[in-house]
Amino acid sequence: MARTAGSKFAFVLLLLLQDCPRTARGENHALSYTITVIPKPRFGQPWCEVQGEVSGNKFLSYDYGSKKFQPIGPLGMKVNNTEAWKKQSEALTDLVEELRKILLDIKPEIATTSDPLPLQGRMLCQCKANGHTSGSWEFGFNGQISLLFDSENRKWTVVQPGGELLQGTLANDRYITKLLIKISNGDCSKWLEQFLKHWEKMLETTASPTTVPATAQSRATAIMPTAWIFLVPLTCSILLGLLG
Template sequence: MGDSKSSLVFLVLLLIVLFSGTSSDAHYLSYNFTIDPQPRDDQPWCEVQGEVDQKVFLSYDCGTAKINYLSPLGEEVKRMSAWETQTHTLRDTGDLLQEQMPDVTPEKHTDKGPLTLQARMTCWHEDNGHTSAFWESGFNGQLCLLFDLENGHWTMVHPGGRQMREKWENDRAVMDFFKKVSMGECRAWLQAFLVRWEKMLKTSAPPTTVPATVQPTAPASNRITEIVLVVLAIFVILSIIAWILFKKRRQCFQEA
């Protein structure tokens, strides 16, 4: 009986170690762009929502350059000398997406009402120092296309992204812009943010969020890591249970 308790204690400790190391120090920064070619009088043609680790910290109107700081995280941005440069980059990205919209809009658009383009740029920094980035894009909240900049792979997740993929995959200027902003500037922003934010991220609760433009997608490497850890944990559990049962059975035979 004592051996069984020791084994179970070992199992609990092992699981704690495994799951406590699933990137507690990993962080990601996302900017969600919504491009509306036919905005109403009181609506922006381009709106950007910034979030870090699923916590929204600001919204930005590309046209008026108006910024709404939505949490203490956002208030910290005001004190950063690099923020003005970031707003220029966000505006340039909005301009690019607006220019591209006529060429990437699906030919067969049957939905009623105007079509809006959404794009989500995400860069992340893992606890092991690895960094990467990806872009998601779609229409009217429907994710259509995913571009992983780490391996240069395009994934079409909805037929509406076919024209978008064909256009951007063969447009060197657009590709270079996406890489420059996400693999260069976004990662630099995230590192600068974390200097001010790391303690706040561990203690602050998520603020009330605006509905995401394109549904957030966790970094693929994080999902793979979690799956591997779950499979490993299950294997360990089954192995220990089998070992305990085997030992008890052998003990019974010896006593008999």
């Protein structure tokens, strides 16, 4: 069936619109802490490692010798002396000690032919574009995730062998369960909010100075619609001629 002029025009217009830029979406931000506890560290190896990130930017590490959290990078230096930094350090120190106790208790059950496996825990606190904050935990041995904890719904999910052992130990410990929920559901949203304020200020101060003047931008904006007025009919005429 031959195409009508209307269908040809709609087809051409669709081709033009496919290359139009999409509307920018709201960016999701996240605060995460990765904790590794080693039950039997080798000589010179720390028994605990902690790393903190804000939207993929490292800003924190744990000095097991002094038992202090050290700032990393520009963001870490900015938030180092804030109240949020102090609160997170206290909560994470408490959590690290509790995880170490748990690992020592279950060490005989997870021992291998070599050394007992290190225990890892990772918290992820996401602030979505709609303003809602959700928190969750991942736990496992030797880099393999075996247990998930949805702290918002207080639900444990075993995903790998060994998860049953962790679930039975963590879920039955009321203090550590309460601590996990408090950090990921209550505290982290406050910490993330404070850290992001400093991060946004850093982005503003480090913005490129070669910004196009407002007058030039307004002129460019005014020219663009005029150019499209002539470009679209011209392109449509050429394509319609090719389509016959």
